[in-house]
Amino acid sequence: MSEEDRKRILVVGATGFVGPALVDEFSRAGYHVICGVRNLESAAQQLDFPHVEFLQVDLNEDLNPNTWLDRLREHKIDGVVNNVGIANAFGGQSMENVNVNAPLALFEAVSFYCQENLEAGRQPQNVSVIQISTTGVDWPDCDAYRYPKSKKLIDESLLETSGLNFIIVRPNIIYEPGRGHLILEQIVRLPVLTYIGSTKIQPIHCRELAIGVVRLMQNPYKASCSILLATGPEVLSWKEVFLKVSEALGLKHGIFFRVPLLMGQLFTNCIQYLPERLLHRLGILSKMDNDTIEMMTKGSTGDNSEWLEKTSLQPMYIFDTYRNLSSSPETYEQYIQSIRDTKA
Numbered sequence: 001m002s003e004e005d006r007k008r009i010l011v012v013g014a015t016g017f018v019g020p021a022l023v024d025e026f027s028r029a030g031y032h033v034i035c036g037v038r039n040l041e042s043a044a045q046q047l048d049f050p051h052v053e054f055l056q057v058d059l060n061e062d063l064n065p066n067t068w069l070d071r072l073r074e075h076k077i078d079g080v081v082n083n084v085g086i087a088n089a090f091g092g093q094s095m096e097n098v099n100v101n102a103p104l105a106l107f108e109a110v111s112f113y114c115q116e117n118l119e120a121g122r123q124p125q126n127v128s129v130i131q132i133s134t135t136g137v138d139w140p141d142c143d144a145y146r147y148p149k150s151k152k153l154i155d156e157s158l159l160e161t162s163g164l165n166f167i168i169v170r171p172n173i174i175y176e177p178g179r180g181h182l183i184l185e186q187i188v189r190l191p192v193l194t195y196i197g198s199t200k201i202q203p204i205h206c207r208e209l210a211i212g213v214v215r216l217m218q219n220p221y222k223a224s225c226s227i228l229l230a231t232g233p234e235v236l237s238w239k240e241v242f243l244k245v246s247e248a249l250g251l252k253h254g255i256f257f258r259v260p261l262l263m264g265q266l267f268t269n270c271i272q273y274l275p276e277r278l279l280h281r282l283g284i285l286s287k288m289d290n291d292t293i294e295m296m297t298k299g300s301t302g303d304n305s306e307w308l309e310k311t312s313l314q315p316m317y318i319f320d321t322y323r324n325l326s327s328s329p330e331t332y333e334q335y336i337q338s339i340r341d342t343k344a
């Protein structure tokens, strides 16, 4: 495929955990990916994929729709994924700006850009927007937590926007071997496995999410102006998640120890001062504040049938993921490829 034939997709928030999987999957699917990132240097290291270029953005500051409009015009964007979302205010960012005000400015710019192209008889005139939200928006007490509250606000704004072709994707807890915020294959090797409460979650594999988002972008009218719950195929407690991973890896699991929320928060706060290498061995790769820990243990579940129907995907099970991983890297890669290859 020639460079001119590739559709041009803007992925805002292309670094971090989910971002690189999205960029990789869009690139594999034949898109040219414009990666909206804060730090060009570290992005170039994280996003070593073909057919990508970098665009410096900062959602803490890019609150003017005209800033985004110039970028859409300059890069001739055909589709937008907003993957940015901060769950805490580490680094002095405004959650309202990053999660709500800047995405609003971006979406307003997309509307204007489509209208402008329509009037000028230019393409593209139907730019689809995919907003990565969270299942936390469905909590009855969602407004008590700043993160899901902010995601709810931006989702509601999108739902009220007319003339924009959008899809809101709400993922549950996202996991992937070797990457992410929690490295399950490391956690299950610990002699003592702590968990808080027994509420239920439906973790989704990061690749299922990323491949699904690409498929939605390829066929946006199938799910236009809708909300899709990107939940995994099984309803599990955290303890059941750990049991499945250790069973799949053929490991004898450590002692389970249920801790009260306060103790979990205290423990997590303390270990954040450990060096990164040690944290990796404990399976924890990101900073968490008390709210994040509480939210992770609140639980949420939801029906994934519409997600699977609109993406025509096979769901990825935790056991299959880690069983394939334990066989060999090639077997695991073949498993991921089989998901990419699932036909409608």
Ligand SMILES: NC(=O)c1ccc[n+]([C@@H]2O[C@H](COP(=O)([O-])OP(=O)(O)OC[C@H]3O[C@@H](n4cnc5c(N)ncnc54)[C@H](OP(=O)(O)O)[C@@H]3O)[C@@H](O)[C@H]2O)c1
Pocket (backbone or CB within 6 Å): 012, 013, 014, 015, 016, 017, 018, 019, 037, 038, 039, 057, 058, 059, 060, 061, 082, 083, 084, 085, 086, 093, 098, 132, 133, 134, 135, 170, 171, 172, 173, 174, 175, 181
């Ligand atoms: N992980 C989960 O289990 C989970 C579950 C449900 C929903 N989600 C949603 O999924 C999306 C991705 O989550 P993730 O786990 O991949 O998060 P992440 O690893 O923290 O990545 C967040 C992304 O947002 C970018 N970002 C943060 N502040 C920014 C700013 N001011 N300007 C531009 N970019 C900024 C980060 O860039 P830097 O690399 O520069 O920091 C990174 O690319 C988020 O919208 C999140 O709310 C995640």
